[in-house]
Amino acid sequence: QTTKDREELKKKIAAYHERDIANAIVESDKTVRKCIYDILDIADIAEIFSYIEEEPGKYLEEMPIEQAAKVVSNMDSDDAMDLFEELNEEDKYKLLKRLDKEAKEDVQKLLSYEEDQIGSCMTNNYIVVRNDVTIREAMSTLVKQAGEHDNIQTLYVIDENGIFAGAIDLKDLIIAREHDNLQDIISSSYPYVYEHEKISECMEILTDYEEDSIPVLTQDKKIAGILTSSDIVELVDDEMGDDYAKLAGLTEEEDLNEPTIVSMKKRLPWLIALLFLGMAVSSVVGMFESIVAVLPIVICFQSLVLDMAGNVGTQSLAVTIRVLMDENLSGKKKIALLFKEMKIGFLNGASLAIMALVFLGVYIHLFKHYAWISSFLISGCVGISLIVAMVISSLVGTIIPMFFHKINIDPAVASGPLITTINDLVAVITYYGLSGLVLIQLFHI
Amino acid sequence: QTTKDREELKKKIAAYHERDIANAIVESDKTVRKCIYDILDIADIAEIFSYIEEEPGKYLEEMPIEQAAKVVSNMDSDDAMDLFEELNEEDKYKLLKRLDKEAKEDVQKLLSYEEDQIGSCMTNNYIVVRNDVTIREAMSTLVKQAGEHDNIQTLYVIDENGIFAGAIDLKDLIIAREHDNLQDIISSSYPYVYEHEKISECMEILTDYEEDSIPVLTQDKKIAGILTSSDIVELVDDEMGDDYAKLAGLTEEEDLNEPTIVSMKKRLPWLIALLFLGMAVSSVVGMFESIVAVLPIVICFQSLVLDMAGNVGTQSLAVTIRVLMDENLSGKKKIALLFKEMKIGFLNGASLAIMALVFLGVYIHLFKHYAWISSFLISGCVGISLIVAMVISSLVGTIIPMFFHKINIDPAVASGPLITTINDLVAVITYYGLSGLVLIQLFHI
Incomplete structure (x- = not known):
C-alpha cells in the first residue's frame, strides 16, 4: 500500500456520512476495521464512534490502547460517556488513565451524575463569551473557539463572575455592525435547566422553547455544559419511548440486540404483579x-x-399520563379533565350498550334459544354493565395516575396493573351483581 | 401614554422569552392583548404567534386584518401554515389575499402537501450558497441572507443547475482561510429527505444522522425547504405521541383542550371494533x-x-412495533425476533405457571374446599394454560404487526384489536379445552 493509495482510500471513505461509516464498521470484519482505523484521522474516527450504538467498546478494543485513548479524548464528552458506560470496569480504568487531562475531567464530571439527571447528557461543546466585550471581540472569541467547538448557532454569555447571563444568536452577531453594543443582541430570557434536575422534568423546557440548544447550569448559575439539538432529539425520543414501553407493561424500552434474559427481566415484574392482582x-x-x-x-x-x-381505562390512562407529563395542571383543570373523561366514558358506553343490547339480544335468541324477552333482558344486563363499567373505568383511569403523580411516583409505571385490576373488579361486580339481581331474583330466567 | 412610556413597556416585554409572552397572551384579556399588539414590532409579534398552539387564529382576528397579514408574512412558512390550518375558510381566504407575495407562495406551497408528507412541515428559513463561489463570497452571501434567515448553523449548497450538492457546517466556513477551496469544506454526503415522503418513513434519517437541520428535496433534487432542529424535535415528539396513543387504542393523540365530542370520536372506532370482536x-x-x-x-x-x-401479547406488540419503526429488518432478523419473543413468552409463562400452581392450589384447597389432589389438578390446568397462552400470544403479538407492516398498513393501528381478540380466543380454547379434557373427562373432578 503506497501513500497515494492511502490518500485515495481515505478520500473515498470520507465521502460517506460518519453515520454510514459507523454502520459499515459494525458490519465489516476485523481486518477491514483495522485498516479503517489505520487510514482515518483520530478526529474522524472519534466522530464515527459517536454514531456506534451497539457495543462501541468492542470495536474500540481492537485499536492499540493509546489510539483508543486519543479517539475518546477527541469525542464530545457525552458521547465519550455513553461509550464508557459500555465498558467493563477494567477497560474503563485503563482507558480513563490514558485520556488527556481535559477529556478525563469531562468524563469524570459526567459520570458523577445520576443516570436520570439532565447533567449526565450534556456536552462541553459550546462557545462562551463575556457580556462586557465588544462585538469585534466576541467575533474573534468565536473564531478562536470554533475550531474545537462546532455548536456555534448560539453563543452563551457569562458576566464578570462567570454567572450565566443569556445567549446570543450567531445570526445577530454576524449582522451586527462593529460599533453596536453587544448587550443589545444578548437574549437575557434564554431558557436553561439545572444540572441535577430529573430528565423527565426538563422535557417542557427542552421542547416548548424551540431553541437549538439549552444550557445546563450549576446551582450557582454557572454554565456546566449544554444540550445540543441532537441531544434534545435523543432525549425526547428516549423519554417518549420509555413512556410507550411502560404503557405496554415493560419496565423500560427494549433493544433488538439485547439478550433474551435481559428482555425477560424487563417484562416479568409487571406480569408477576398482574398475576397476584x-x-x-x-x-x-x-x-x-x-x-x-x-x-x-x-x-x-x-x-x-x-x-x-380495560380498554376504556387504558385510553383514559394514556390521555391523563400525557397531559400530566406535558403540562402543569391546576386543580381546576384536573377536575375538568376528570369530568370530561367520565363524560366520554358515558357517551361511548351508551353507544356500545345500544349495540350490545340489539346484537346480543338477537344472538341469544337465535343461537342460545332463549325467549325474546329473556334474550333482551340478558343483553340489557350486558349493556347496562358496559355503561357502568366504562364510566367507572374512565374515572379510575384518570384519578389513579393523578394520585401517583401527586405523590411523586411515576404514574406510567405504577398505574397500569392497579387500574387493570380495579376495572376488572368493578366490571365483575357490576356484571354478575346486576345479572344475579335482575335475571335471577327479579325475573327468574 | 407617552412615547417614552411605550418604549419602556416594550423593553420590559422584550425581556421575556417569546414563548412566555405567548403564554401570557393566551391568559390575558382582550384589552391587554390589543395593547401588546400595538406596542411590539411586527417581527416580534410574528415570533410570539409561532408559539401559540391553541387557536392562534382567535388572537390573530383581534388585530386589524392588515396587521394580521403583516404578522403572518413575517412568520416562518411552517408556522404560518400551522396557523392557517386553524382558520375557517373565509378568514383563510381574506388573510391569504393580503399576504405579501413571497409569504403567499410559501404558504400555498405548504398547503399543497398532504398532512402526512414531510413537505408540509418544512420551512423556507435557510441559507443557500453556490458550490462554485470562493470562501469570501460564501461568507458575504451568508451575511446578506442572515438578516432574513436565522438557521445559519448549516449552509446548503447547490450546483450551477440548482441541484442540491451538500452542506457546509458554518463552523468550517468561519475557521477557513480566505484562499482555501470551498469544495473542501462541503460535506457531500449530507442526509436529505424528499418532499413527498411520508413523515413516519423519514424518522430514521431525522434522528439517526444527528444533524441540526435536514434539507427537503424535490423529485429532481432541488431544495424545496428544510427541517430545522425544532421542527425535528416536534416531529419526533408528534410521531412518538401518535404511536403511544395508538397503543392505548386512540386513533390519534388527544389534546387537553379539544371538545368532548372530538375526543369521543378518536376513541369510539377502536371500541366498536373490539365490541364486535x-x-x-x-x-x-x-x-x-x-x-x-x-x-x-x-x-x-x-x-x-x-x-x-393479553398483557404478554401487548408487550410483544409494543416491542415489535418499535423495532419495525426504528430499523429496516432483514427476513433473518425478523425470524430471530420471533423466536426470541416466543422464548421470552415461554420463560415468563413457566415462571408464572409455577407461581399459579402453588398459590392457586393452596387457595382452592383452603377456600373452595376441594381435596389437595383436585386442587392442584385445577391449578395445574391454569398453569399449563398460562404457558400455552403466553407462548402463542407472544407469537401472535409479533407476527401480526409484521404482517401489517409488510402490506403497508400501519401496524400500530391495526394490530391492537386483532391481537386482543386472537389472544382471547387462544386463551379461552386452551383453558376450557384443557379443563374439560383433564379435569372432567380424565379425572372426573
Missing part, C-alpha cells in the same frame, strides 16, 4: 359461582364486559 | 358452557388466563 379478581369471581351455576349463559359475556372496561 | 369471543366461550355447568370453579380463573395472555 388477577388472583384477587379470581376470588371475587368465585363469589358469583352460584349465579353461574343457575344461569351458565352469563359467563359468555364476562370477557366482553371486562375487556371493554 | 369481543362478541366473537363470547360465542366461543358459549361453546364451553357445559364444562362450566359441571365444574363452576373453572370460571374463577378465566379472567386471569385471558388477562395474562
